[in-house]
Each structure stands twice: as C-alpha cells, then as structure tokens.
Amino acid sequence: MNHPDNVVVVDDPADPRLDDFRDLNSIDRRPDLPSGKGLVIAEGVLVVQRMLASRFVPRAFLGTERRLSELADDLRTTDAPFYLANAEVMAAVVGFHLNRGVLAAAPRPVELSIPQILEGARTIAVLEGVNDHENLGSVFRNAAGLGVDAIVFGRGCADPLYRRAVRVSMGHALLVPYAWSSEWPNELEVLRDNGFRVLAMTPNPAALTLAAAMETLEGEKVAILVGAEGPGLNERTMRASDVRVRIPMARGTDSLNVATAAAMAFYERARLAP
Amino acid sequence: MNHPDNVVVVDDPADPRLDDFRDLNSIDRRPDLPSGKGLVIAEGVLVVQRMLASRFVPRAFLGTERRLSELADDLRTTDAPFYLANAEVMAAVVGFHLNRGVLAAAPRPVELSIPQILEGARTIAVLEGVNDHENLGSVFRNAAGLGVDAIVFGRGCADPLYRRAVRVSMGHALLVPYAWSSEWPNELEVLRDNGFRVLAMTPNPAALTLAAAMETLEGEKVAILVGAEGPGLNERTMRASDVRVRIPMARGTDSLNVATAAAMAFYERARLAP
Incomplete structure (x- = not known):
C-alpha cells in the first residue's frame, strides 16, 4: 500500500x-x-x-x-x-x-469547567469516590449509550483519562464532557442554580424507587448522584441532594456495582424523558 | 483465641x-x-x-x-x-x-438440570456465547440483586465456577441456580413448554423496547435471552425466541456491556412484575 x-x-x-x-x-x-x-x-x-x-x-x-x-x-x-x-x-x-x-x-487539554459542561445538558451524572478505573470507564460507556450529557466528578474519583478507563469506556471517556468539582459537595449548589434536581442513589429502603422519582421529574433537568460501592455517598453529600432514590433489590443481596447502578438510573431517565 | x-x-x-x-x-x-x-x-x-x-x-x-x-x-x-x-x-x-x-x-457437585432450575422460577436469564468470566460473574450478581430466579447457559459460555467469575459475582454464582443446555438452541422449546416467553435482546432498532415488551408480559413467566457483545445472538437462536427486544440507545454508540444490558432487562422485569 x-x-x-x-x-x-x-x-x-x-x-x-x-x-x-x-x-x-x-x-x-x-x-x-x-x-x-x-x-x-x-x-x-x-x-x-x-x-x-x-x-x-x-x-x-x-x-x-x-x-x-x-x-x-x-x-x-x-x-x-x-x-x-x-x-x-x-x-x-x-x-x-x-x-x-x-x-x-x-x-491533556485544559479541563472543562462545570458551567461549560452544563450548557445544553438535561441529564448528567455526578460521581463521588469512584476510584476504580474500570468502573469509571463503564460509567462513561453507559452514559454515552443511554443519553447522559455530561459527568461531574466530586471528591475521591480516579482519573478518567487513565489508559484502562479510556479502554473500558470504549473511548467515550474522550467524548462525554466531564468536569471536576473543586468544592465538594458545596458545588452541588451550582447544579441547582442551573436548574438541575439532584437525585442521590442509596440502598436505603426508605428512599423513593428510581421509577417513582424519575416520573415526577420528566420535564426537569436531572443530576444523578452515585457514590462508591461499599461506603456509598458521604452523609454531607446526601444531605445536599434533593431526592433520595433506590433501586428495588432482592432480599439478601448487596448493592449493585456502581456503574451498573448508575446505568439503571440512566436507563430509567431515558425511558421517561427520551 | x-x-x-x-x-x-x-x-x-x-x-x-x-x-x-x-x-x-x-x-x-x-x-x-x-x-x-x-x-x-x-x-x-x-x-x-x-x-x-x-x-x-x-x-x-x-x-x-x-x-x-x-x-x-x-x-x-x-x-x-x-x-x-x-x-x-x-x-x-x-x-x-x-x-x-x-x-x-x-x-463440584453434580450439575443441576434445566427442569430442576425452572421449578418455581418466574424470571430466568439465558446466556449464549458469554465467554468472559468477569461478565459471567456480573450477570450472576445482577441476577441475584434484581430477583432473577435462575440462569440457563446456551452454547459458548465460560465456566461460571471459575475463581474469577465466583469472585466478581460476590459469591452469587454459588447461590443462583443454573443449568447447562445440551441441545442448543432447540432446548429453548423446553422453556416454552414450561410456560416461559423467550425475549431475545438485540440492538435491532425494529425490535420492541424493553419497557413495551415487559409491560405485555407482567403476568407471564419470562426468559431473558442475551448474547455476547459484538456478535450478539446467533440467528438460529434469535428465530427460536418469541419476542425481540432492545434497549433504546443514544445515537453513535455501541451496544452496552452484556452484563449491563442483561441488568436493564432484569431491572425492567422487577419494576413491572415485582
């Protein structure tokens, strides 16, 4: 050739x-x-x-x-x-x-800012403590596939541009806009100021189901907040959210993998507000 | 001590x-x-x-x-x-x-048979060509968390009892009953004889959405059939199914990871027929 x-x-x-x-x-x-x-x-x-x-x-x-x-x-x-x-x-x-x-x-180009990635966005994911490159990559892949517009990183997340994360994301870590929060969790206020309702995912059985919560938010901008497996979201972060939501789980089981749990929320949002 | x-x-x-x-x-x-x-x-x-x-x-x-x-x-x-x-x-x-x-x-104990694992089951997963231990483990974890009763392995699946699969499943590979199909895909007929409707997951845009398909099957027993990423389900397997269903995907993206795609179907089933 x-x-x-x-x-x-x-x-x-x-x-x-x-x-x-x-x-x-x-x-x-x-x-x-x-x-x-x-x-x-x-x-x-x-x-x-x-x-x-x-x-x-x-x-x-x-x-x-x-x-x-x-x-x-x-x-x-x-x-x-x-x-x-x-x-x-x-x-x-x-x-x-x-x-x-x-x-x-x-x-590496200059990082995007939160206001930059919120422009035109209607559904975003917000991660706290997701420090596993494979999980991060999966979140990007799921976000791209299920129509999430952008991702915000709160405290304790790993580098989404590390080779393994980029590979697992199928390259979507390079395409889905993301930004790092510098003041966490106070910066959730910026999301609210931009019209987003912040849904915090939790295994707490007292929380609303994902389906029930998303149904009430069809016409609104939504930020889906997920924490690491195991510890879950920090209590301060939880208090800074608007709604607590849960995935209905079978008895005797743990939480799902963080990327899978996030994907359920992305799916439910896409189903109700395509 | x-x-x-x-x-x-x-x-x-x-x-x-x-x-x-x-x-x-x-x-x-x-x-x-x-x-x-x-x-x-x-x-x-x-x-x-x-x-x-x-x-x-x-x-x-x-x-x-x-x-x-x-x-x-x-x-x-x-x-x-x-x-x-x-x-x-x-x-x-x-x-x-x-x-x-x-x-x-x-x-290893004697493997269970398909009739054994169908007893009392209302929702099962059926896998074809899922030859990655990590994906298999994730399918078991998601099945356990989202109330899937049993798993059938069609052709080309890896060993669910391999160490890595058991670890990724958080041990659910040992708890969720599974059985191997010996005649594939003809044995899907056995599922039907036991009252199951077989839903085949596909990226085909002509297929029903997951939500639409599951809504029509609330009172029925359901078998959720998923193939490997990339090739997807074999055409003969696809023809042996009752309904083809898809996850609505954003433009310009590939299919989801097989365990994630299966989890969406498990979630949708649990939402509608808890």
Whole structure:
C-alpha cells in the first residue's frame, strides 16, 4: 500500500521517538501520577477513531500495518506521525503484548469547567469516590449509550483519562464532557442554580424507587448522584441532594456495582424523558 | 483465641495438605480445564460465607488469623480443616499476594438440570456465547440483586465456577441456580413448554423496547435471552425466541456491556412484575 506522508517505519524498540508509548504498565509512566507524562493513551482502532473525533489531539500513533490500513481514512485528518512497527517491536516498546495493534498518544487539554459542561445538558451524572478505573470507564460507556450529557466528578474519583478507563469506556471517556468539582459537595449548589434536581442513589429502603422519582421529574433537568460501592455517598453529600432514590433489590443481596447502578438510573431517565 | 478443633496451623508452603490452593493462577490448575482438579474456589470472607450457605460444600479452608476470627460463627457448620497461615505462607502457596486473606475449596457437585432450575422460577436469564468470566460473574450478581430466579447457559459460555467469575459475582454464582443446555438452541422449546416467553435482546432498532415488551408480559413467566457483545445472538437462536427486544440507545454508540444490558432487562422485569 502507499503510506501517507506521516507514516514512519520503525524497527528499533529503543527508538526515542517511541517514548510516548514506552513501558505503559510501569508506575512511573502513569500519566495521572505527578511523575507521569500527562499523556492520554488510546488503544485499538475504535478508541483511536473516537480520540480523533474528540477534543483530544493525538501527537503520535504506534501500530501495525493492518491497523494502519484499517485507520487509513481516519488518519487523513491528522499530521501526527504514525510509527509503523511489527507486533514484536510494539510489545518490546510498551512492555507487554498488545492485541489491539494500535495506540495513539495525546497531550491533556485544559479541563472543562462545570458551567461549560452544563450548557445544553438535561441529564448528567455526578460521581463521588469512584476510584476504580474500570468502573469509571463503564460509567462513561453507559452514559454515552443511554443519553447522559455530561459527568461531574466530586471528591475521591480516579482519573478518567487513565489508559484502562479510556479502554473500558470504549473511548467515550474522550467524548462525554466531564468536569471536576473543586468544592465538594458545596458545588452541588451550582447544579441547582442551573436548574438541575439532584437525585442521590442509596440502598436505603426508605428512599423513593428510581421509577417513582424519575416520573415526577420528566420535564426537569436531572443530576444523578452515585457514590462508591461499599461506603456509598458521604452523609454531607446526601444531605445536599434533593431526592433520595433506590433501586428495588432482592432480599439478601448487596448493592449493585456502581456503574451498573448508575446505568439503571440512566436507563430509567431515558425511558421517561427520551 | 481458642481455635475450633478443625483449625490446623501451617507454616510450610510446601505442605501437601495445601495442594487444593496451590498455584491458583497457573493454567494447569484451572478447575474448568480437563487437567484441572475440578474444585471451586471461594475468596474472601463474604464469598466463603456464601459458599457455606450454598450447595457447594467446602472440603478445606486456607486463611489468616484475622479471617478465621471473622468467620468463626460460619465455620461452626463445617468439619473441613481450616489451614491457618500467615499472609506470606499463603502467598507462597497460591502464587500471588491475596489481599482477601481467606480461601475455601469445594468439589463440584453434580450439575443441576434445566427442569430442576425452572421449578418455581418466574424470571430466568439465558446466556449464549458469554465467554468472559468477569461478565459471567456480573450477570450472576445482577441476577441475584434484581430477583432473577435462575440462569440457563446456551452454547459458548465460560465456566461460571471459575475463581474469577465466583469472585466478581460476590459469591452469587454459588447461590443462583443454573443449568447447562445440551441441545442448543432447540432446548429453548423446553422453556416454552414450561410456560416461559423467550425475549431475545438485540440492538435491532425494529425490535420492541424493553419497557413495551415487559409491560405485555407482567403476568407471564419470562426468559431473558442475551448474547455476547459484538456478535450478539446467533440467528438460529434469535428465530427460536418469541419476542425481540432492545434497549433504546443514544445515537453513535455501541451496544452496552452484556452484563449491563442483561441488568436493564432484569431491572425492567422487577419494576413491572415485582
């Protein structure tokens, strides 16, 4: 095939031009740590495509011939170099065998603000203490699939741009707008000032059922507030909400996984206020 | 503390009495493989408690002093030995550091049959091609939480008793009755003969919405049929179903994770036919 101008064949894993992709598993390369490089890594054709469609601008790609050809159309929109390597060279660079065959690296843009992400939004998710990258990724995937417009992070959440979160989100962590709260939980007031009703999810049997609560809010803007599995929402956060809602659960069972519980609320909202 | 009679202090990781727990990550110990030992492993206090409440009968435990004391009441019901070790000995036996601090090993009982698990059931899940242990575990957890009575495995599903599946299920893989289909998809006929209406989940926009379909089936027995992410249900399986249902999805998104999609259906069923 004819390669576009920005394709660079590499066969030396030590090539310093590949440093953005080096030793991805080792702790000191984690972009969310102070010692990290501040890069966002997309893995696989679909996620790379979504990165190219997002506000994250790749500055380099590393991939195999096959993935290059699958991405040929998408790569027309970028001038960043595509480092073409075989699977062995790629594995030697990243430090493990990568079966998705392509990576993109983008610098982190300036974070969005809460007022920015609320503009035009009618349904948002608000997370507290969700410190597991897989759960965060799942929340983004579910939010995208079920029509949630934006996500606010309260205290104690993990980095949604960490590689694993981006991968589990199927790239939606790059597409669904999110913002960090700096004053938590007081900033829930900003949501209310913007017309949102704040629903706090709880296992408390005295709370309204999800269906009953959502029915009363069909015409309103809704913020769905979920806490980590186990501890759940902080009591101060709970008090700062407007309505407490629960998923009716079978006897003798625990709460659901946090991303699954959030998905139930997203689903119920989409059913009643599509 | 006074140890019950069946507590055995061990300090040699090579002790052959610990063989049930040896090298849990290495492939030849995987119980679901022909070379495996056919054991079911429960990890952590909660899952061990659920194993003790299930039809799976532990034949040995391995754990720390702290977990032994947390399980003291539960262990009154068993005569199996509890091998008491420190965290280092445990790590040397199982081959990795185990932060849950306790394991139980049970032989596999005879599998239940489809007629056995249908008895008294009103809502069941039926899986095809769900070959990921984590997804399987999540389906069991969601089934337990949302009142699904039993699970049928069609072709291509992974072993629900594999350690990772049991852990992710929070032990519900040991409690929610399941059975394997031997003739797939023809055996869906057995469900129908038992009064079940078979709902097949599909991303097809021509299908009924989950809510619309479930509303018409409030008084009936329902089997919720889900396929793997990506390929979805086989066409023959789809044809053998009674109703095709979809989750209304936002534009530009893929299907949801299979366990999440199943959870939406379980939720909708529980909402309408609690």
